[in-house]
Amino acid sequence: MTYWPVIAVDAWIGLVLVSIIKVTLILVGGSLGMMFLTWYERRAIAYMQDRRGPNRVGPQGLLQPVSEAIKTMTKEDITPLDADRVVHFLAPVVMLGATVLAFAVIPWGNLFPSSLRVGVLFIFAVTGLHTVGMLMAGWGSNNKFALLGGMRGVAQMVSYEIPLLMALLPIILLSGSLSLTDIVTRQGDWYGFGWYVFSPVGLTAFITFFIAALAEGERTPFDIPEADSEIVAGYLTEYGGMKFAVFYLSNYMTNLALCFIMASLFLGGGNGPGVTALGTVLGGLLSLVYFFIKALALFFLMVLIRGTVPRLRVDQLMGFAWKFLLPIVLVNVFSTAIWVAITRWGPQAQIFTDWFGEPASDNYLRYGVAIVVTLIINLLAVYAVMRINRRQPSDLTEEEIALGLAG
């Protein structure tokens, strides 16, 4: 009895210290990652356009983000006269806060800042706050372009949250857990190559998630909220200096977070050949290396898409989310259930055991059958969705038009 307050204080101090260290690392790591990403994106897209990109400040231009940070910090902080000052000021804070919160549960390789049991849910609940920040920026600026951008942003985010989360369901079904820690560790089978992307359902989930993530991160084809050729800079129109930099920071940190999430959920996180064999410390470092390679490759894909595809129209954007992504994602959830049934069900379905043998990780017959069945279902779904979407209004019968099936 006499000792417990002392112990409690000790534990409390330890917890606080560890948390402070973790938070510092995450914030510094996230900011540095964002700075690196801006450089990386600019260099990569420059080479795609036969240019070189920033290569003067520091070795290979690596210090260019530093010079830009100094520039934005020394700029004047302007609030429009008729703006809602509080909302205008808080919008970037909310945006950045939402992004930083997501980093609390995102694993860095096999290192986990905090192992939350509902990590996946937490991430998407928290990144949903983005929308609020966006609308605050659009509304608080008291500018028609900002408001348009903010509303476009909200419409886009709300539309793409659904395929994003639905695309995630197969992974939760496959791993049987909402914890990112579990999801990552369960992809360590088969010499570190048990990634979920190597199954038809995982691949479909990955592709749909990637497309939806592009929209969530406001990457080009889906950068409608800040479409510079249409609405000046969208909700960023009235922002300058450090506030703009905070928006920029949150934007790139969101993209970094999305790349980390995709690398963790679909590409096995830090799993790879040799990670388990090398032990905790060396293996952990190696897992970090694998993880960054995966995340940066994903970001490169994002940059490649930015360098290739022009911006969609708002109606195309919405149509794509609701008429293309959502059906495919729903069918994918269904076929994931079949996959799980074929590969895992033993006593639940005696007939599978009779046909394909006991469920085990080396029962390749079950996996083969599961691959064939889910592949067929998914391909049929994609074909059907494309077929339906390709139909022109002139192809429809009067009955269908009357039922509202046109366009």
Next chain:
Amino acid sequence: MTLSTRKGTVNIVEVNRHDNNIHAGQGTLKGLDIVFRKFRKALFGKANTERDDTEGQFNVQYPEERLVLAEAYRNMPILLYDDATGQELCTSCFQCERVCPPQVIHITQAKHPETGKPVPAAAEFVLEYDTCMSCGYCAEVCPFDAIKMDHDFELSTADHPALDVHYTHLLRPVSYYEAIAPTMWAEVRDAALKKLQNNIKRRPGNIGVDHGQKIAGKSSAAAPKAATPAAGAAGRKQYTGPIAKVGTSMSEDKLARLMAIREANTGKRGGPPESGAHAIEADVATNAAGQVAPSDQATSGSAASKATGPVAAPGKNMSEDKLARLMAIREANKAKQGE
């Protein structure tokens, strides 16, 4: 594929853009493939220096690497003076001042110190570089090829008044222009130098040479070598010194002509003008003695000591009719002067 035209060859890159058999997202994949190929070629492939491909690195890292400028490239106007004599080619005919669309050229004509009559030389020549629009009309209109367009484009300065450029800073030797635009100068060279000779005759005293001497300092080198703008920028400082010395690499023909010009000048001025020029002449004399073949037309009487008379002695192997014409002209001049 290469296409030959009247003005040269043109590289044509054929790109097949009409693939109609694309559907179901193949277009996006194809586009990604194209962009990735461009990325790969720009990053790892060889630089597209010949500009004969649609892919590869196009960038030139400017301060370190520079593209070769075309001869006809024009930036700001400069004025020329003869390397050897320092005689400025400008006669202040005011053609450029008249044609200049933004009216940034301001010329003051030189006056004869005694009679006050205008002399074919400019006393002052101001060009407002800040308002000049580099149209090149002045260079085009100049009947004496005195004003030419420079290749030096690195003129950025914080000193705005310095952009009203005065005569001393506008002057460049002919050899500088010859270096940056050899063929263009070769086209007009003979006519320009001939006109210059005629004008020199009408310039008393130091008029027409004194601007180049205003900037004291480094002994000027011979001909500029490189045609790059960098060399041009350096040359700007290099060629503001006093009259150029005779280069050892000068061709015999050129040396001969130079000698003749100098001699004539000395004669006209009525004696050795100044110690500097005198030293140069001595230099030339030794040079000539060593190098010049006797067959050269003007060097026959070329020793500096011999040039006492007002007019250069006629050449030995001058053709007869030419000699006759020369004599006739001299007679006429004498008669005119005697009046």
